[in-house]
Amino acid sequence: xxxxxxxxxxERGWTQEDLGRELGVSRQAVNALETxxxxxxxxxxxxxxxxxxxxxxxxxxxxxx
Amino acid sequence: MLSIxxxxxxxxxxxxxxxxxxxxxxxxxxxxxMTGAFEPIIDSPAGWILAVAVSAPVIGQIWATxxxxxESDEFVRALTAKQFIVAAGLAMAVAVFWGFGxxxxxxxHIPTWLIYPLFWAIYGAVSPFIRAxxx
Numbered sequence: 001x002x003x004x005x006x007x008x009x010x011e012r013g014w015t016q017e018d019l020g021r022e023l024g025v026s027r028q029a030v031n032a033l034e035t036x037x038x039x040x041x042x043x044x045x046x047x048x049x050x051x052x053x054x055x056x057x058x059x060x061x062x063x064x065x
Numbered sequence: 066m067l068s069i070x071x072x073x074x075x076x077x078x079x080x081x082x083x084x085x086x087x088x089x090x091x092x093x094x095x096x097x098x099m100t101g102a103f104e105p106i107i108d109s110p111a112g113w114i115l116a117v118a119v120s121a122p123v124i125g126q127i128w129a130t131x132x133x134x135x136e137s138d139e140f141v142r143a144l145t146a147k148q149f150i151v152a153a154g155l156a157m158a159v160a161v162f163w164g165f166g167x168x169x170x171x172x173x174h175i176p177t178w179l180i181y182p183l184f185w186a187i188y189g190a191v192s193p194f195i196r197a198x199x200x
Contacts, residue, residue, distance in 0.1 A: 040139075
């Protein structure tokens with residue numbers, strides 16, 4: 001799923017490890033999200049949205065829109 | 066295994082420790098069996114006890130894998146499940162192929178317990194190629 005996660009992470013000066021710690025997931029999971037190898041669950045997508053204080057649609061492109 | 070220990074999560078490191086705990090006794094019993102250490106008990110009731118002893122680590126290893134999935138995030142959980150399913154499917158396909166080969170084509174008999182090391186060999190071989198949960 002296309003997303004702006006890497007951009008948002010870099011804007012905050014975070015490493016994948018840092019973002020993983022904030023979200024409670026592994027660095028591998030962050031990498032898989034950024035490289036579109038994993039589509040997040042609704043729960044994880046909302047956690048990311050809350051962390052970056054943006055709507056989910058601002059971070060993840062809706063593939064059905 | 067070494068890269069999992071170095072680069073993995075705490076759940077991965079617990080998985081490595083559990084794997085060693087189950088694999089060492091399994092390998093030791095297999096080596097002892099192949100070197101004839103259990104010849105005196107073959108075909109006796111004690112042979113069944115040995116069969117249970119050598120297969121118990123297999124159950125333990127499945128538990129270790131399920132524990133890894135339970136203690137990991139959603140990506141590792143989904144990726145491990147996918148790798149496990151592919152490896153199990155291929156191992157079953159090889160076993161079925163060879164079983165029919167024995168029945169229909171006179172292929173030499175191979176002990177069924179070999180499916181376990183075969184499964185993990187396939188798991189190790191396919192895992193580097195299964196890196197996405199959505200493809």
